[in-house]
Amino acid sequence: MSIQTWQHKDLLDVSQLSNEEIFFILDNAKRFQEVNHRAVKKVPTLKGKTITLFFAEPSTRTKLSFDTAAKRLSADTFTLGKTGSSVQKGESLKDTALTLEAMHPDIVVIRDSSSGAAQFLADRLKCSVVNGGDGWHAHPTQALLDAFSLRDAWNGEFTGKTLLILGDINHSRVARSNINLLARLGVNVRICAPKTLLPRYLDNFPVTVYSDLAKAVCDVDAIMCLRLQLERQAAGLLPDLADYSRRFCLTSALLAKAKPHAKILHPGPMNRGLEIADDVADCNDSLVLNQVSAGVATRMAVLYLYGTRNDGLTINPNIGE
Ligand code: CP
Secondary structure, eight states: OOOOSOOOSOBOOGGGSOHHHHHHHHHHHHHHHHHTTSSSOOOSTTTTOEEEEEEOSOOSHHHHHHHHHHHHTTOEEEEEESTTSGGGGTOOHHHHHHHHHTTOOSEEEEEESSTTHHHHHHTTOSSEEEEEEETTTBOHHHHHHHHHHHHHHTTTOOTTOEEEEESOOTTOHHHHHHHHHHHHTTOEEEEEOOGGGSOSOGGGSOSEEESOHHHHTTTOSEEEEOOOOGGGOTTOOOSOHHHHHHHHOBOHHHHTTSOTTOEEEOOSOOOBTTTBOHHHHTSTTBOHHHHHHHHHHHHHHHHHHHHSTTSOOOSOOOOOO
16 A cells, blocks of 8 residues: 555545545554454554544444544543533634644544534644534545445445435435445445435435335345434424335335345434334344444544654554554
């Protein structure tokens, strides 16, 4: 691999990364995945580094896996949420960011409900900013971990595979980052949703659009179900949740139309029975928990690359045997 030093200060979305850099992250994640299966799951790679997790929106998987990843690399982590911080007293994002910076972290990981929040911080902080999900905009490490999971399941092949992304596409930063990344790697991406949950300006998306799930699912290699973001449905985008479930819930009868052993993904958290049936979520071809494990390994690779970019060393993580 020809990458000797990591050139990016921040990770805001996958669109910043070349295909070579994406595969470099995935290859490094594979090396770190092995650490996660050892009896002692800790290596000295980021000893002495400080990582701040600033999560102003709820999260289980992303927050915990960044924290786990950092600790397994021996970094010190500090977590700040909206609740319990001065954000609750009205402190601005700018002042919060400058306060975090004054404590000299090496990386700030941010999750925020505003699209562009990660860019806003990156423009103001000298340390690296890693986007842990901003509004509807982007979730780059989710797309990387999904690519990692599919690469394993598809024996390294992306070209010519077909992935269906199903559900609330419009509100989904996961869908936007995945479409960007996987289409570039040669995956044929289909999307299926009610019209009110499709993004505007669909011509900008390298996807084929379906409204009929029975047709969308035919002969696909994998299906990524998305959480119906119930907190964003107040605008009356869906007349009836039972009707949504009848038309867009992935059931085993619909799954039977996909290729044999088509893989099932969901970024979580799942609304079981609404966008995905229980037996589909738990079937042998479900990668849902593989995605969670891949999240730790992929975030170890990201934290390693961004955490050591200023050290003047050739990239070669010290992870022992
Ligand atoms: N996939 C994902 O971002 O999950 P969390 O909201 O639990 O972090």
